[in-house]
Amino acid sequence: MKILVTVKRVEDWESKIKVRPDQSWIITEGVNYRANPFDEIGVEEALRLRDANAPSEVVVVSIGPAAAGAEIRSGLAMGADRGILVKHDGFLDSDAVARILVKIVEKEKPDLVVMGKQAVDVDDNVCGQLLAEYLGYGQVTFASKKESLESPEEKGKKAGLKLSADKKSLQCAREVDGGLEVLEVSLPAIVTVDLRLNVPRYASLPNIMKAKKKTIEELLPAALGVDIAPKVKVVKVEPPPLRTAGIKVPDVAALVKKLHEEAKVV
Amino acid sequence: MIEAPFTPEHDLFRKNLRDYVERELAPHALEWDEAGIFPREVFTGMAELGALGINYAEDVGGSAGDYWYVVVLAEELVRSRNAGVNMALLVQSQMATPIIGEIGTLEQKKEFLAPALAGEKIAALGISEPDAGSDVANLKTTARREGDEYVINGAKMWITNGTRADFITLAVRTGEKGYGGISLLTFPTDVKGYSVSKKLQKVGNLASDTALLFFEDCRVPVRYLLGEENHGFYHVMTNFQGERLVAAIGAVAGMDRLVEDAIQYGGERSAFGRPLAKFQVWKHKLVEHLTAIEAARWLTYRAVDLFDRKEVAIKEISMAKLFAGDLMQKVVYDCMQLHGGMGYVVETPVARAFRDARLLTIGGGTSEIMKEIIAKLVPGL
Numbered sequence: 001m002k003i004l005v006t007v008k009r010v011e012d013w014e015s016k017i018k019v020r021p022d023q024s025w026i027i028t029e030g031v032n033y034r035a036n037p038f039d040e041i042g043v044e045e046a047l048r049l050r051d052a053n054a055p056s057e058v059v060v061v062s063i064g065p066a067a068a069g070a071e072i073r074s075g076l077a078m079g080a081d082r083g084i085l086v087k088h089d090g091f092l093d094s095d096a097v098a099r100i101l102v103k104i105v106e107k108e109k110p111d112l113v114v115m116g117k118q119a120v121d122v123d124d125n126v127c128g129q130l131l132a133e134y135l136g137y138g139q140v141t142f143a144s145k146k147e148s149l150e151s152p153e154e155k156g157k158k159a160g161l162k163l164s165a166d167k168k169s170l171q172c173a174r175e176v177d178g179g180l181e182v183l184e185v186s187l188p189a190i191v192t193v194d195l196r197l198n199v200p201r202y203a204s205l206p207n208i209m210k211a212k213k214k215t216i217e218e219l220l221p222a223a224l225g226v227d228i229a230p231k232v233k234v235v236k237v238e239p240p241p242l243r244t245a246g247i248k249v250p251d252v253a254a255l256v257k258k259l260h261e262e263a264k265v266v
Numbered sequence: 267m268i269e270a271p272f273t274p275e276h277d278l279f280r281k282n283l284r285d286y287v288e289r290e291l292a293p294h295a296l297e298w299d300e301a302g303i304f305p306r307e308v309f310t311g312m313a314e315l316g317a318l319g320i321n322y323a324e325d326v327g328g329s330a331g332d333y334w335y336v337v338v339l340a341e342e343l344v345r346s347r348n349a350g351v352n353m354a355l356l357v358q359s360q361m362a363t364p365i366i367g368e369i370g371t372l373e374q375k376k377e378f379l380a381p382a383l384a385g386e387k388i389a390a391l392g393i394s395e396p397d398a399g400s401d402v403a404n405l406k407t408t409a410r411r412e413g414d415e416y417v418i419n420g421a422k423m424w425i426t427n428g429t430r431a432d433f434i435t436l437a438v439r440t441g442e443k444g445y446g447g448i449s450l451l452t453f454p455t456d457v458k459g460y461s462v463s464k465k466l467q468k469v470g471n472l473a474s475d476t477a478l479l480f481f482e483d484c485r486v487p488v489r490y491l492l493g494e495e496n497h498g499f500y501h502v503m504t505n506f507q508g509e510r511l512v513a514a515i516g517a518v519a520g521m522d523r524l525v526e527d528a529i530q531y532g533g534e535r536s537a538f539g540r541p542l543a544k545f546q547v548w549k550h551k552l553v554e555h556l557t558a559i560e561a562a563r564w565l566t567y568r569a570v571d572l573f574d575r576k577e578v579a580i581k582e583i584s585m586a587k588l589f590a591g592d593l594m595q596k597v598v599y600d601c602m603q604l605h606g607g608m609g610y611v612v613e614t615p616v617a618r619a620f621r622d623a624r625l626l627t628i629g630g631g632t633s634e635i636m637k638e639i640i641a642k643l644v645p646g647l
Contacts, residue, residue, distance in 0.1 A: 034281065069274075070274060070277070070278070073274060073278060074278055074281070077278055077282075202282045202285065202286050202314075202315055203278060203279075203282045204282075204314060204315050204316040205279050205315065205316025205317065205319075205320060205329045205331060205335065206316050206324075206329050207316075208275050208278050208279055208282075208316075209275065209329055209330075209331070211275075211278075212275060
């Protein structure tokens with residue numbers, strides 16, 4: 001089984017994000033970067049699937065600046081077999097990303113593409129869906145699992161996605177309002193993963209050392225024949241409104257009065 | 267060396283360690299201090315990350331990494347906000363075990379070193395005694411040879427990991443008075459006649475157990491001798507270098523965190539309508555500390571560079587430990603002061619750091635010992 005898993009380099013959520021004075025984007029100087037956490041869950045799931053269905057291969061692909069090689073290395077250190085970096089500096093809309101991935105899928109012919117359900121930088125949540133549409137593949141979004149993250153199944157590093165006996169389809173659970181639905185999708189397919197699918201492993205130092213020897217192939221969008229001119233452009237970004245200071249009320253009656261008359265919540 | 271030679275692999279190790287320390291260790295900082303101990307699983311968890319075997323050969327479970335990976339370990343461990351846990355882990359991997367890696371027999375490495383690096387056996391280093399600390403040449407615990415065995419009698423004091431160590435890298439007297447009669451042994455703690463006499467109540471590093479140990483006619487086989495008989499003094503002295511160096515690295519990283527916290531708290535806490543961090547007195551004080559910390563970092567990195575290249579670094583390491591340890595006392599005092607009342611309650615990391623920091627001018631050789639060592643290396647003094 002061949003599994004392609006995507007990893008995006010995103011701003012570390014612990015960095016303090018500030019908006020540029022002209023509101024065109026955020027200030028990137030001094031910001032730390034790391035792999036999108038949903039993608040790390042994707043890598044973990046791909047590794048578990050691989051190990052449960054040998055012989056299999058996990059290929060990590062990222063699209064971004066040369067520095068995104070670090071996020072691929074991170075996936076390789078977790079245990080993935082090799083990497084592909086499609087180098088591009090600057091903004092790409094989700095559609096361009098999906099169309100680049102189409103070319104990678106055509107080249108690699110994986111049985112399964114695993115992606116984070118969204119990247120935590122812009123939260124678009126459309127890439128996996130677009131990719132499935134362009135390829136004409138089945139898709140399962142927000143893959144999750146029945147067992148909790150404290151369950152023995154999770155401690156035993158069991159894959160949440162289950163490959164059928166004939167290896168032609170994959171069973172996936174997904175979270176819906178008030179419960180789970182279980183879907184079966186024929187392969188090849190696109191699966192986007194949610195937060196409660198697994199707890200990604202840490203990369204150990206021996207595995208970090210081993211990953212040095214693994215290869216990362218570098219490609220360019222133009223060489224893949226993809227027009228990356230954006231269809232969606234960022235008009236402006238705004239920081240959330242600053243929290244204003246609270247007020248003190250003398251008693252409960254005054255509080256209820258304010259909630260009723262001013263906030264209009266009771 | 268103008269830049270510290272951290273490669274993408276060092277950075278990746280740092281990221282994984284930081285995630286682990288912040289998620290798995292830091293949330294328990296207060297709880298483990300109150301318990302006066304921490305779970306054994308911390309040793310195995312760190313071993314799974316490869317954090318205990320960084321600079322050991324691959325055949326004993328190590329990664330054969332350079333010393334800059336140890337720097338990453340010592341720097342990231344301080345994010346646990348628990349100096350006791352950090353000390354226990356560094357004793358396990360960088361103080362009690364290096365000698366076995368360097369001069370141990372294949373058998374000793376298999377029996378003691380490999381399980382220690384896997385986090386399965388807890389290691390302690392037994393050098394100090396009630397009457398002899400850095401004055402190693404004066405130690406009094408004896409190992410008398412009887413046939414194929416050594417018979418050990420004496421006491422060891424201030425032993426980190428002491429109450430639950432599975433083995434001790436033990437310095438004993440096998441020969442004449444002075445430095446020429448000292449040997450090293452691997453000592454399994456299930457030997458008859460061994461006892462943990464007392465768990466010491468310390469000022470800080472509370473999560474780490476520190477003990478007074480007694481040896482009464484303890485018999486161990488001669489094959490547990492590390493290196494040659496009566497040649498232990500040199501190895502103990504060399505071992506001190508690594509111990510002091512990780513202490514200096516940890517102190518610098520600890521000061522980074524303290525000032526970072528102080529700046530954040532000073533930005534949030536206002537007095538008379540102005541954030542504390544905007545008062546000139548605090549701005550200047552913190553900038554002075556940032557400047558001195560940067561100097562301490564580069565003195566320490568200079569010592570690391572020499573140590574990593576196996577050059578003589580006794581002077582530089584002693585200076586780094588002296589400077590960083592002494593500086594920490596001023597930095598932690600001011601950072602605690604900036605926190606005001608919050609800095610006096612142990613829930614606040616700076617309050618615990620204040621207690622824990624005191625060890626840095628005492629443990630691993632006092633500041634006065636560092637000055638004596640440096641003075642001997644300065645011509646004319």
